[in-house]
Amino acid sequence: MARYWVFGASKPLGIGLANHLKASHDVTCFSRSLPKSETERLSFVRVDFSDVVKMRELVQARMVADAPDGAVFCQRYRPPFGQSDLDAVKAGLDVELAPVLSVLGAFNAARRATPFSLVLISSVAALAAYNDIPLYYHILKAVTVTAARTLAAYGAPSGLRVNCLILGEFEKYPRGEYKAQEKAKFAALETFTLSRQICKISDIAGVAAFLLSGNARYVSGQMIRLDGGMSGLAPEYVVRSMLDKH
Numbered sequence: 117m118a119r120y121w122v123f124g125a126s127k128p129l130g131i132g133l134a135n136h137l138k139a140s141h142d143v144t145c146f147s148r149s150l151p152k153s154e155t156e157r158l159s160f161v162r163v164d165f166s167d168v169v170k171m172r173e174l175v176q177a178r179m180v181a182d183a184p185d186g187a188v189f190c191q192r193y194r195p196p197f198g199q200s201d202l203d204a205v206k207a208g209l210d211v212e213l214a215p216v217l218s219v220l221g222a223f224n225a226a227r228r229a230t231p232f233s234l235v236l237i238s239s240v241a242a243l244a245a246y247n248d249i250p251l252y253y254h255i256l257k258a259v260t261v262t263a264a265r266t267l268a269a270y271g272a273p274s275g276l277r278v279n280c281l282i283l284g285e286f287e288k289y290p291r292g293e294y295k296a297q298e299k300a301k302f303a304a305l306e307t308f309t310l311s312r313q314i315c316k317i318s319d320i321a322g323v324a325a326f327l328l329s330g331n332a333r334y335v336s337g338q339m340i341r342l343d344g345g346m347s348g349l350a351p352e353y354v355v356r357s358m359l360d361k362h
Contacts, residue, residue: 119184124191128288136321165211172218179222186233186328204252268337277336284343286315309344
């Protein structure tokens with residue numbers, strides 16, 4: 117049974133990915149807080165992503181004691197009200213990139229001979245500018261994409277694979293839990309996707325599980341868009357602009 121780590125599992129995406137992987141694998145979740153409804157099914161390790169030193173020490177100790185076969189990173193920085201974009205980028209790098217580098221450093225220090233897979237999560241905001249999304253968010257997601265490409269090349273000689281999922285709009289919760297305005301937005305977006313559906317967490321989890329597995333041994337340094345094909349038809353910026361006008 118493969119062992120995987122999921123970072124940022126206190127939010128719907130992280131929990132969904134962890135539960136999907138838990139069905140067939142041994143999963144450990146690293147999270148700032150423990151979701152009350154999920155702790156019975158998943159193994160959680162509490163970690164403060166902003167404390168880089170302690171996080172690095174924790175990851176190194178866990179790598180020695182129970183090294184995983186791969187990890188997926190879902191943690192996201194949410195700045196306090198009024199924080200500038202520059203300060204948000206600085207703090208966000210600790211939360212969103214430092215865990216990736218800590219795992220990579222621990223993996224290299226362990227000198228493992230087995231393959232190791234990392235899956236990073238980014239957003240379409242890394243590739244295009246949207247006026248309704250803060251500048252810091254665009255920058256952090258672009259850094260994630262660049263890091264995935266660079267780390268894939270950097271770690272290849274030691275058996276490391278790194279890939280990045282670039283997410284468009286997706287349902288964090290069942291459709292019925294959204295307000296009417298959000299339901300209308302999803303319904304409109306569905307008309308632009310090739311599948312006529314909005315991405316769900318289970319869709320993201322299925323692709324992440326594949327990339328973590330040995331079935332993807334020839335896949336590395338790839339940026340995989342999960343946007344229902346919209347990026348192949350028209351830039352999502354155009355789609356969102358059309359929706360705003362309606």
